[in-house]
Amino acid sequence: MKLLFDLFPVALFFAAFKLAEMDPAAAAELATHWFGALAAGGEIGPKEAPVMWATVATIAGTALQVVWLLLRRKRIEPMLWISLGIVVVFGGATLWFHNDVFIKWKPTVLYWASAGGLAVAQFGFGNNFIRKMMGAEISLPDVVWLRLLMAWIGFFVAMGCINLAVAFSFPLETWVNFKMFGSMGLMLVFVVGQALWLGRHLPQGEN
Template identity: 35%
Template sequence: MKFLYDLLPVILFFISYKFYGIYTATAVAIATTLLQIMIALITKKTVDKMLIFNGFIITFLGGLTILFQDKTFIMWKPSVIYWLLSAVLVISALLFNKNLLKKSLGTQIKLNDKNWSRLNIVTAVFFVLLGFINLYVAFNYDENTWVNFKLFGITGILFIYMIFVTIFVSKVSKE
């Protein structure tokens, strides 16, 4: 259920886009994300860092999209998010000797430090590649194709990546 809740801004963006176009869809995505942040503040008293991060990026790039009536900004959003996530994973590991994947998933997944490092590197590279794939679709195909890719393509790619991670974890957790 949390997965669908997290996807809500993207789903509402998609639906709004189909009926009203990219600028209305962008406003809906901004409003939905900010509403999720407010709901989290009211019900949990704390807000997930990823939600705040996403809220900042969607508000900034979405705001520029609406202000300048230029869809380029919103098309960059997934890439910016994936590249920043990749940078955070790499920088935290290299400069601070902290594996954020291990910190967030370590209670659920049992791996040795070597395999946590592998998973961290592979995930960082995956996010870089996903950012480039998003830009490739955004600037080589029409707007409608990009919107469909944003919901179905990226979600599908993330799902496939999670399958590979699950296979990797099940293989190396026996070591």
């Protein structure tokens, strides 16, 4: 369930882009009417309309996540606040400057912020957030928890680099597809690999 919640803004981005791509002229007209004031010059063209709609959908989706948790009086994780801040800043710049470069950088900034947050917490304050999230379910030696943390840091750094490589080496449509399916696929492979690796280190009774 949490995975679906986390993927909500990404799914909105993908859906909004694909829908607007079907009729760019109509999408541009609607975009200009509804949020043209957020763009320099007040007008959005057909070529840029799909990514503009996708950007607005992502900002709205992330904001809805926060509102939903607030209404349910659930704890909002720091990374969700950071994600909201990043998408508002980079998404807002995309809208204002009519430039998809900013929104392409957004996933990388979020990945690297996650890696930096994990590293600062561990090496600055001695807090292993991976252990905090999983420690109630499994028991592992300290060195294994540290290796697992380093694996997540490395994964986030690598994902940030991969995102930039796809975003700036391939057409926009390819990056949009990668953002929805490629990133999710890589995350799934990493999580499965993590589970197999952890299985070797669990006490006999927990295997």
